[in-house]
Amino acid sequence: MSEDVLHMIKENVIQGRKTRDDEGIDEALSGTPGVLELTELALEQNISPEVIITQSLTAGMQVVGEKFST
Incomplete structure (x- = not known):
């Protein structure tokens, strides 16, 4: 379950969705949870902030950076 939340955070970073109100690219x-709601959920599931940052937030921003550089 925790890997699902981490993956969803990363995908929402890539989509540019901060909250459920943001449309993003897709x-x-x-109407689905955005980065804010998913990060709160991850913290409630006792996923460490370091893991959230490295595996989801930073990883998502790396993908965004690669897309902008091409």
């Missing part, structure tokens, strides 16, 4: 995600 409009199909509209």
